[in-house]
Amino acid sequence: MSLLKKILIGTGVLILLLIIANYGISYWISQKLPSVLQSEEKMPYNISYRDLDIDLLRGNLTVLDAALSPKDTSGTPMKNGAFGKIDKIKIESFSLWQLLVNDKIKVQHIIIEKPEIILYPEENKYHVKGKLVKPFKNTISTETIDLTEGKFTLLDSTDKIKLQAYNIKINLKKIKVDSSTVKNNMPVKYSSYLFNCDSIYYQAGSQYHITTQKITLSDTSAIVNNFKLTPELSRIAFAKSIPKEKDQYRIAVEKIHVPNSVWGFVNDTLFVHSPEINLNKVNAVIYRPKMPTDDLSTKKLYSQMLRELNFDLQIDKINLKDSYLEYQEQQSYDREPAKVSFSNFNATVANIYSPLHKEEFPTTSLDVSCLFMKSSPLNVHWTFNIPDQSDSFTIKGHLQNVNSSTIDPVAKPLMNLTTQGDLEQIYFTFNGNRETSNGAFAIRYENLKVKLYKKDGKKENKLMSAVGNLLAKNDSDGDLKQADVSVDREKSKSVFNFLWRFLQEGLKKTLLPKIMTKKD
Template sequence: MLGFYAEQQIKKSFDEDLSGILTYEELDVSVVNRRITLTRPEINYAENNMEASEISVDGINYYQYLVNKKIRIGIIEITDPEIILRDKEEDSATGDSESEFEEDIVVNSVEIKNGTLLKTENDTATTDMFLSLRNFRITDVSVNAEAMKKKIPFGYDTYNFEVDSLRMELNDQHNFSTGAFSGDNGNFSIDDLRIIPKYDKVEFQRHIPYEKDRFELLIKNVSLKDLSWIFENDSLRLESSLLIVNRGDLEVYRNKLIRDDPRIKTLYSEKLRNMPVKVDINEIQVKNTKIVYQEKINEDRPPGEVEFYEVDAEIQDLTNIGMGQEDFPKTKITANALFHNETPLQINWEFDISSKTDAFTISGNLEKVSEGAINSFLRPAMNVEARGGIESLYFTYSGNDDAAQGDVRIVYTDFKVNVLKDDGTEKSSFWSAVANLFISNDAVNDDVENNDLEVTRDKNKSFWNYLWLMVREGALASFI
């Protein structure tokens, strides 16, 4: 009698309490086996939709439900779900409905197999995100009135998942995708992470209102250790002991013929300080990465190009949490690379995310820069050709958001400048002679150190422009 009553109550609850939300082809309730199976269920809630081959609920504790009104379940399995999430405006009444939640639900395990997830804009066919899920498992799931008030409306103990692929729109000009990735209780591995431009370089400039970088990125693998996340005061907080970026390939293209972006560009310390997401990453490692920067300056010539190969970097203490404490750590970056695949380059960079002056120090050195490496940028970008190479270049600067002061030492051999004709094939003897008048006659072979240099930052340009001004200031002081 108790079993029959329980069966009838469950069917009534599905058909009446979930009317308009849940439909299905078949409902099978086995009181003896403590199992409920829904065949071809479809759930529609708040404009979101899920269809599945089957949902099974196993290990139901009828006694707890009938006597204590508590729902206790062994396992929920969802097979072949297709989930569609649609963006919608926040419902101001959400908080009231959450406060009325009175259920006490505990599920030992929730498992999803072979699912897809689509996120779209409301009333459009545009897909903002597509995820192909191989499997997902989460244990000790608990839902109650207190949990429903939180950003993540349930508690859990452990989780693991495997995803075949992810695609989503990053912004109006770029898409984002990954290959397979997996997560297991804080340890993540992501293969073939990509940022893909929607347009080629010519078409790209028709879709931007002002000068803007076009990114093309492939990272073979990204891994995170001990990743955890919580919400604090409506802000997401992410913590990880180690982030590894392995075998990246980044190409950045900028067309300088488009009008400038007039907005102020903040330094990285300010960006991190004011970021809505709180982060605390103990260490970031970048391994065996290539970076190519191209800059189009003249319509009639190809872009100038700067290349960095075999980039290896370590970043320590990337955090914007606890910025008021006295022992707040500075972020330290050490990077090594081959400039144009031939010249060793080392950079040491340190900044204080908590400093509202955006104080930093940066130093670096280049060894044996050939004229070919120099001209890969000067010749196409500026129609200027250097003769002779730089034996070594050292710089060290301390600065903030306004200005930087520092020293530059440069050693060079037989250095001269040729100004090319308009076709870029031969030098213009007259203008080359004029240019070389400005290079010190005594400095054709020299070892020059310039101290107490000062550079004022152009706040409409990026930190990398700022760094370029520091190096250029020292080079000009050496040559002229």
């Protein structure tokens, strides 16, 4: 027999053995894999698939039509826990040795296509770390995971959607899950991640829902497009549904951009650090109905709220660009709400932090440039120091060129007066703390006349209007008319109520005769 013939026969036998071995091992793996996945006693889920394709030469494994469902020990239909289906799972560089020797699935790359997960509520609080991570702590490790075209739905106890996300894409690199990581706050370790989805819907309690369009998140940055916080109730329905005074918010943000950030845990303490957060075209409307009973609980000032945070927060700068803010306050169901608006709103907030793990405590500042009531330039500079136990702060403002008719939507509902004329310049310095305030108020005006109304806000109090216009000068003769102002804080009210009462007192002291300022 020639050498060539021997080589051909040997090669043929070898190929035949490889084919037999491939089929044999493939069959063995197809039988072994389900037992590995189910071998953990604490594994709470059944995992199944329609077909399994194994390429031993390349170390690749493809699972088709995989399904995930909770183990049913009762024999009755279940709507409890996580249910899922996945079109395809492709595993690249599969380690046969780890499966044979250690009953572990170790791979280089996992590709998950079109997963759809539905999470039903459980009788006990759902715990991802305990339910999904711990059962796999000795089973799977991989360098990279790619997930494409995913859909996730979280239902509440009535089977209504609480959270839903569409067209999810995830990339995770250098994933590690083992007996040491599962003990940490972050049970899955990774070197980097990238998350994308087309839209998110979230039911944020009984009164609001949140929607977004495209979201892009990574381990260092975040972009959220068209964020919206929308009330579930109309204003009147909201006012009738609350036992005590409470604000209703309607907020839209065209774009939220965090260009650089870092977060994690140090000794079980969460830290969140970012040099900058950008909010573009915020549109916020705040509605406060005064018809329900007053909420007399003490309201914390911002310095106290930041001082009492139990995690390490550090944001160097927050930028609001080209935004619109509106506050509405309604005194009764039969009266229109007072409206205060701030358009072309641009602001920079510097040094937002919690004192935890800090050695330096810089002053927190807010600088605002906007149009008051869509027409009058307003600039505000607000400062406070977070560690200051007295919660002292200073707000300085300058308002220009106010046609008095533009403030009637505020003055009539809240002060029972309307005006005619021009307020050319208003300056104020408001020094406050958790107890009281003092400062200065100055105004320059001309051709000013007032019209005062009776308590119901409908009929003019002609006598008081006549007396007021008779005794008060209708202009300041080109000079600033100044007054020292002091107002005690109502601790059941917000800092903005505190500021408004300070400004209201300044207006009364400078515009109205003393005989008319003794009572609102």
